[in-house]
Amino acid sequence: MTTMTTVSARGTVQVENLTQIHRSGERTTHALDNISFTIPAGKFVSVVGPSGCGKSSLLMLLVGLAQSTSGELRVAGRPVAGPDPARIGVVFQEANLFPWLTARKNVEFPLMIRNMSVKERETKARDALELVGLDEFGDRYPHELSGGMRQRVSIARGIVQDPDVLMMDEPFAALDEQTRMVMGDELLRIWERTGKTVVFVTHSLTEAIYLSDHVLVLSARPGRIIDRIDIDLPRPRTFELTSSAEFIQIRNRIWEQIRTA
Amino acid sequence: MVCPTAKTTRRIIVLILLACWELLPRLGVIPSLFLPPLTLTAAALFSEFSVYWQHLLVTLQEVGAALFFACGGGILCGMLLGSSTRLRRLLLPVVSSAYAIPLVVLYPLFTAWFGIGMQSKVVFASVYGFLPTLLGAAAGIQTIDRSLMMTARSMGASPVQQIRYVLLPATMPTVLSSLRIGGALVIVGVVVSEMLTSTAGIGFLISRYRTMLDSPRVFAAILLVLMLAILFDLLVQFAERRFTGWKKNVPAKTFP
Numbered sequence: 001m002t003t004m005t006t007v008s009a010r011g012t013v014q015v016e017n018l019t020q021i022h023r024s025g026e027r028t029t030h031a032l033d034n035i036s037f038t039i040p041a042g043k044f045v046s047v048v049g050p051s052g053c054g055k056s057s058l059l060m061l062l063v064g065l066a067q068s069t070s071g072e073l074r075v076a077g078r079p080v081a082g083p084d085p086a087r088i089g090v091v092f093q094e095a096n097l098f099p100w101l102t103a104r105k106n107v108e109f110p111l112m113i114r115n116m117s118v119k120e121r122e123t124k125a126r127d128a129l130e131l132v133g134l135d136e137f138g139d140r141y142p143h144e145l146s147g148g149m150r151q152r153v154s155i156a157r158g159i160v161q162d163p164d165v166l167m168m169d170e171p172f173a174a175l176d177e178q179t180r181m182v183m184g185d186e187l188l189r190i191w192e193r194t195g196k197t198v199v200f201v202t203h204s205l206t207e208a209i210y211l212s213d214h215v216l217v218l219s220a221r222p223g224r225i226i227d228r229i230d231i232d233l234p235r236p237r238t239f240e241l242t243s244s245a246e247f248i249q250i251r252n253r254i255w256e257q258i259r260t261a
Numbered sequence: 262m263v264c265p266t267a268k269t270t271r272r273i274i275v276l277i278l279l280a281c282w283e284l285l286p287r288l289g290v291i292p293s294l295f296l297p298p299l300t301l302t303a304a305a306l307f308s309e310f311s312v313y314w315q316h317l318l319v320t321l322q323e324v325g326a327a328l329f330f331a332c333g334g335g336i337l338c339g340m341l342l343g344s345s346t347r348l349r350r351l352l353l354p355v356v357s358s359a360y361a362i363p364l365v366v367l368y369p370l371f372t373a374w375f376g377i378g379m380q381s382k383v384v385f386a387s388v389y390g391f392l393p394t395l396l397g398a399a400a401g402i403q404t405i406d407r408s409l410m411m412t413a414r415s416m417g418a419s420p421v422q423q424i425r426y427v428l429l430p431a432t433m434p435t436v437l438s439s440l441r442i443g444g445a446l447v448i449v450g451v452v453v454s455e456m457l458t459s460t461a462g463i464g465f466l467i468s469r470y471r472t473m474l475d476s477p478r479v480f481a482a483i484l485l486v487l488m489l490a491i492l493f494d495l496l497v498q499f500a501e502r503r504f505t506g507w508k509k510n511v512p513a514k515t516f517p
Binding site: 063064065082083084085090092094096098099100101109110143157 | 406426430
């Protein structure tokens with residue numbers, strides 16, 4: 001029974017009454033207002049909302065880079081007190097690779113700062129690069145890689161420690177549309193192979209619906225959850241799906257909510 | 262016809278200049294008092310080598326000490342200034358204005374305060390190289406991509422690890438380019454102050470031989486200063502290749 005709870009807790013994300021108010025000098029910004037949701041382990045969940053609704057604030061809280069004003073946040077059953085890459089992998093909008101390190105060394109970085117042995121580091125980095133399809137490019141420097149490849153390295157770096165959850169903050173927003181679609185399929189493939197929970201912040205409704213099991217819709221600032229939509233479209237998903245009646249219906253529904261939010 | 266590469270062309274230009282140096286005075290186009298032939302200059306350098314060496318050592322010591330203060334202090338202060346908005350607002354206008362002061366005119370004061378020995382040269386050259394180094398470092402540190410620090414933090418890096426593995430490598434290009442600016446100025450500062458008032462050093466030799474109208478020896482000393490500057494530049498270039506090779510070909514947009 002106990003083992004059952006721990007197993008099912010791995011990868012769950014629980015958010016209860018999360019509120020965040022930024023104070024800088026005289027100005028106060030109410031970023032997030034009383035947000036609650038639970039993401040079961042292994043699900044792919046997107047967060048969408050109008051620009052400036054606090055999507056990124058929410059993600060900064062989820063990965064432990066910011067402190068909430070009140071409320072509780074648990075990942076894998078334990079509260080999040082700060083960055084914890086063994087539990088929570090992060091991928092940002094920009095790949096944010098260290099330009100002085102090769103792709104492989106970038107992927108090894110989180111292992112290096114944990115003082116993992118060189119041998120173990122190399123094995124794990126190789127596996128992670130292979131998973132994102134870049135095993136041939138480990139010795140390249142970031143500026144020698146395309147935007148899509150850089151973001152793949154960033155994903156490899158995010159999952160190299162085999163975290164329970166992968167948190168992604170508009171990871172494909174800086175890419176061109178074609179690369180973006182390729183990366184979406186690539187991410188689904190990685191997700192299906194690893195079975196990790198993915199929290200995916202995006203401003204693209206198509207992307208959110210195409211990738212996710214559930215879509216959380218945030219309101220304009222202060223961000224509140226105004227809808228949670230289950231996407232029951234069959235997997236594996238294909239490009240044609242995005243023009244199906246069902247897909248368009250869901251997209252219209254979300255757009256209506258965001259527009260009036 | 263095969264077009265010579267840039268490197269070959271550069272070498273050809275240097276060779277032509279050296280040939281002119283030798284031939285123009287020999288042919289009487291330029292009086293050898295104004296420009297002694299290359300061979301005479303080299304002969305002066307070799308025949309008096311022990312004298313030159315002795316004075317070169319003095320100059321080197323002064324340059325070394327001044328480099329330490331100008332670049333060490335300049336880079337450190339520049340980074341502090343560059344990374345704090347408040348300090349920058351407060352001090353940068355002052356520093357920029359101070360930069361416009363022609364320091365050479367203050368040199369007599371330096372000799373009055375520190376004597377005509379090595380101290381006054383070291384102090385003058387340190388001050389001379391300090392401000393530009395500081396300004397360079399302050400500007401450089403501002404171009405560092407702050408999201409890299411956040412990324413390291415998101416991967417659980419401690420503050421010490423963030424400095425060691427992110428801030429240091431990221432600031433390396435700035436440090437080296439500041440060193441290049443500061444180093445060149447320090448050499449100028451030392452040699453000029455030696456030329457003005459001193460008892461030793463290459464600049465002192467230039468001054469002394471000039472008053473004796475001994476052109477080959479003046480040029481030999483100048484040659485040494487040039488070689489010193491080139492050597493310093495080669496050292497910085499080597500360090501740049503070693504530590505910031507990754508920056509080569511990096512588009513400025515992505516990594517300023």
